[in-house]
Amino acid sequence: MKEKYILALDQGTTSSRAIIFNHNGEICSVAQKEIRQIFPKPGWVEHDPIEIWSTQLSVASEAIAKFGINPSKIAAIGIANQRETTILWSKKTGKPVYNAIVWQDHRTAEMCDKLISEGSDLIVKQKTGLEVDAYFSATKISWILNNVKGARNMAEKGELAFGTVDSWLLWNLTDGKEHSTDVTNASRTMLFNIHSLCWDKELLKIFDIPENILPQVKSNSHQFNRTSRKLISARIPVCGIAGDQQAAMFGQMCIKPGMVKNTYGTGCFIMANTGNTPVISNNKLITTIAWKIENETTYALEGSVFVAGAVVQWLRDNLNIINSAKQVEGVAGRVDDNGGVYFVPAFTGLGAPHWNQHARGMIYGISRGTTKAHIARAALESIAYQSYDVIKAMEKDIGSNIDYIRADGGASANPILMQFQSDILATRVERPKILETTALGVAYMAGLNIGFWKNKEEIQNGWSVDREFYPVMNQKNVETLIKNWHNAISKA
Numbered sequence: 468m469k470e471k472y473i474l475a476l477d478q479g480t481t482s483s484r485a486i487i488f489n490h491n492g493e494i495c496s497v498a499q500k501e502i503r504q505i506f507p508k509p510g511w512v513e514h515d516p517i518e519i520w521s522t523q524l525s526v527a528s529e530a531i532a533k534f535g536i537n538p539s540k541i542a543a544i545g546i547a548n549q550r551e552t553t554i555l556w557s558k559k560t561g562k563p564v565y566n567a568i569v570w571q572d573h574r575t576a577e578m579c580d581k582l583i584s585e586g587s588d589l590i591v592k593q594k595t596g597l598e599v600d601a602y603f604s605a606t607k608i609s610w611i612l613n614n615v616k617g618a619r620n621m622a623e624k625g626e627l628a629f630g631t632v633d634s635w636l637l638w639n640l641t642d643g644k645e646h647s648t649d650v651t652n653a654s655r656t657m658l659f660n661i662h663s664l665c666w667d668k669e670l671l672k673i674f675d676i677p678e679n680i681l682p683q684v685k686s687n688s689h690q691f692n693r694t695s696r697k698l699i700s701a702r703i704p705v706c707g708i709a710g711d712q713q714a715a716m717f718g719q720m721c722i723k724p725g726m727v728k729n730t731y732g733t734g735c736f737i738m739a740n741t742g743n744t745p746v747i748s749n750n751k752l753i754t755t756i757a758w759k760i761e762n763e764t765t766y767a768l769e770g771s772v773f774v775a776g777a778v779v780q781w782l783r784d785n786l787n788i789i790n791s792a793k794q795v796e797g798v799a800g801r802v803d804d805n806g807g808v809y810f811v812p813a814f815t816g817l818g819a820p821h822w823n824q825h826a827r828g829m830i831y832g833i834s835r836g837t838t839k840a841h842i843a844r845a846a847l848e849s850i851a852y853q854s855y856d857v858i859k860a861m862e863k864d865i866g867s868n869i870d871y872i873r874a875d876g877g878a879s880a881n882p883i884l885m886q887f888q889s890d891i892l893a894t895r896v897e898r899p900k901i902l903e904t905t906a907l908g909v910a911y912m913a914g915l916n917i918g919f920w921k922n923k924e925e926i927q928n929g930w931s932v933d934r935e936f937y938p939v940m941n942q943k944n945v946e947t948l949i950k951n952w953h954n955a956i957s958k959a
Contacts, residue, residue, distance in 0.1 A: 471542035473914050474530065474703070475906035476523055478548045478632050479711060480569065480733045481780075483522040485530040486906040487541070490919065492929045494903060496534035498526035505566060510573040510815065513566035516554045519632060520639045527699070538701040544640075544694065545707035545913035547714040547905045548632035550655045553607035555618060555680070556635070558628050561643055565615045567632070568607040571734075571773060571815045575606035576824040582606075587673050594660045594667055596745060596754025598822050602771065604631060605657035605674045612676070622677045629680040631655070633708045640705060642695035648682040649689070650764070651713040654756040659684070661745055661756055664764065686759040687713075688916040707913030711905045712736040713757055716767065718908025719873045719899065720930040722923055727861070727869050729854055729888075730905070731878035734818070735772035737857045739865060740765065750860035751820040760915065768864055770819035770857030774812040774828075775850045776878045781814070782846055788839045796881050799844040807832040809852075809955035810845040817959070818853075820860040831955040850878060851888040852952045858892060871895040875904040882936075890940035891948060900933040 472495060477484040481504070487496040500522040505513040531538055551570035556563045568574070579599050582588060588599040597603055608629055612619045621627040630638065631652045637645050653659040653666075658676065660667040666681055685691065687709045693702040709717065712730055716738045719728040724742035729735060738757065745754045745766040757767040774781075779795050782788045789795050813826040830842060862869055874896050878884055889896045901907055914920045 471540055471919070472536070473543055473545060473910040473919060474527060474541045475545045475547065475910040476527060476636065477711070477906040478519060478523050478636060480549045483519065483526050484906065485526040486903055487530050487534055488907065488910045492901065492907060492926070494901065496530045498529035498533060500526055512569040512572040514552065514569055516556070516563040516567045516635060519567060520636065523636055538699050538703065541701065541703050542919055543704050543706040543913040543917050545909035546633050546636055546705065547709055547711045547909040548636070548652070550631060550652060550710040550712065551602060551604050552632050553604045553611070553629070554632065554635045555608065555611050555627055555629050557621065558626055561638070564618050564621070564627070565611050568610070570602055572607065573601045573815050573824055575601040575610050578606045578609065579824065590669065590673070591657055594662070594670060595654065595657055596661050596747065597657055598751065598753060599657070600822060601824060602818070603655055603657040605676065608676050609674050622680050625679050627680045630682055634682045637691060637705060637708070640694045641692045642697060645692040646682045647685055647691055649685055649687050649708040650756045650759045651687060651710040652708070653684045655710060661754065688760045688912045690916055704917065706916040707909045709758060709909050709912060712738060712769070714908035715875055715905040716740070716908065717758055717911055718904030719875060720927050721873060722927065725865065728873045728875065731775055731850060731874060731876035731884070733775065733777045735775040735850060735854050737770045737854060737861065738767045739861050740767055741865070742766065746864060748864045750863045751822055752857070752860055752864060753819065758912070760912070768861055770860060772853040772857065773815050773818045775853070776876070777814070778810065778812040778846045778849060779878070781812070782843060788843055795843050795847060796883055798840050799847050799883055801840040802838070802844055805845045805848055806837060806841040807834065808837055808841045808845040809952055810842065810849040811956050811959040812846070812849050813959050819857050826959045829959050831958060847881065847884050848887055850884060851891055854888060855891050855949065869894060871897055873897045873899065875899060875902050885936045889936040889938045891945050893938045893945070896936040897932050898934050900931050
């Protein structure tokens with residue numbers, strides 16, 4: 468096994484990546500391609516499912532070719548994916564009936580408002596641990612069934628398949644032989660009972676979704692099927708699947724109750740391990756499945772921030788303040804503070820703990836002295852403020868202070884952001900040597916299934932810190948900043 472490798476497919480919101488890991492959990496080869504963001508109307512976000520599949524297959528082949536190994540050296544494949552993003556396709560042709568509706572899409576906000584007014588949110592929360600929100604998959608499925616010509620008729624005839632991105636990739640990798648998902652992705656649909664671990668008939672009735680379109684649900688470390696020889700010359704087993712945030716949590720080795728990770732990606736996703744017991748939040752966080760391995764289910768509390776790294780993309784693409792995402796650190800570093808400017812990046816509403824689908828973004832506190840450096844710094848700080856709000860809600864739910872958080876994701880490479888996060892939380896922030904924890908986590912899951920790694924303890928020994936950030940800011944300054952942030956967010 469030590470002469471073999473694990474291939475992780477990391478299909479994210481803005482790109483498809485493939486990473487090959489060796490037995491030491493080290494990166495041997497990486498390939499990545501961006502995917503188009505489609506915005507048909509305000510609040511609508513879509514991807515082309517064919518592009519998702521073609522880019523993911525392309526980068527998998529590229530990573531293997533770059534490394535110069537025979538595909539037979541790949542012991543197993545793991546799939547990590549953007550969660551909640553919804554795809555429906557024909558079981559006969561394998562072709563999607565509509566674009567993928569992305570997790571950020573809010574076209575079904577009014578449908579969610581109606582369900583809340585009818586009291587369905589209480590049933591959803593009790594069974595799934597989720598808030599009723601357009602973020603999750605169920606209303607996206609309903610929208611496609613009700614708005615795409617012929618879709619409901621196909622579903623009634625048993626000709627339609629639903630899947631989150633993992634199911635779509637698995638279907639294509641196995642040439643249509645496998646229609647499955649894992650417990651973490653299922654738990655994000657608003658249709659899956661996280662207590663009984665099965666699709667819930669009462670919820671299917673509420674959302675008017677036929678059960679025959681749903682994939683089979685399996686554990687995270689499981690041999691799903693083998694790849695088709697048509698695609699990759701070797702028939703490689705797919706042995707791990709997880710939603711990207713759960714994969715990142717496993718990659719960060721947050722395997723003990725109370726451990727917390729924050730992934731600073733397109734959005735921010737903060738998760739706290741709560742062990743074998745689902746903790747229902749009283750502070751508008753969601754309860755979700757962290758993973759199921761060897762028949763043991765681990766749960767987590769999660770707070771989702773919809774716009775984090777995406778705010779830096781917005782500075783680049785919409786305001787042209789920077790030419791590349793990496794430049795934001797240099798521009799923000801030209802000033803010592805935000806100059807009284809606060810950026811609320813509610814481009815697609817506000818996630819946890821606010822759950823306001825109708826909030827919109829704003830830049831508050833601008834004066835004649837405001838420069839693009841202040842706006843860049845305010846944009847970076849907004850990521851930390853939103854994470855602060857989630858972590859404080861989390862502390863209330865678990866009944867204790869969080870001593871440290873483990874940070875990963877692209878934006879965690881930014882020292883200004885990490886230091887500011889540590890300052891306002893008054894908490895240590897640990898950044899690991901390998902930031903690609905999403906891909907690493909699902910590689911671990913796949914490897915555990917085939918004995919590539921013996922157990923979690925062996926994996927845990929390989930986790931190491933790159934840098935730690937400690938709070939240094941005066942507490943009075945922190946209190947003023949937080950007060951001003953909450954003032955700004957209340958106006959959004």
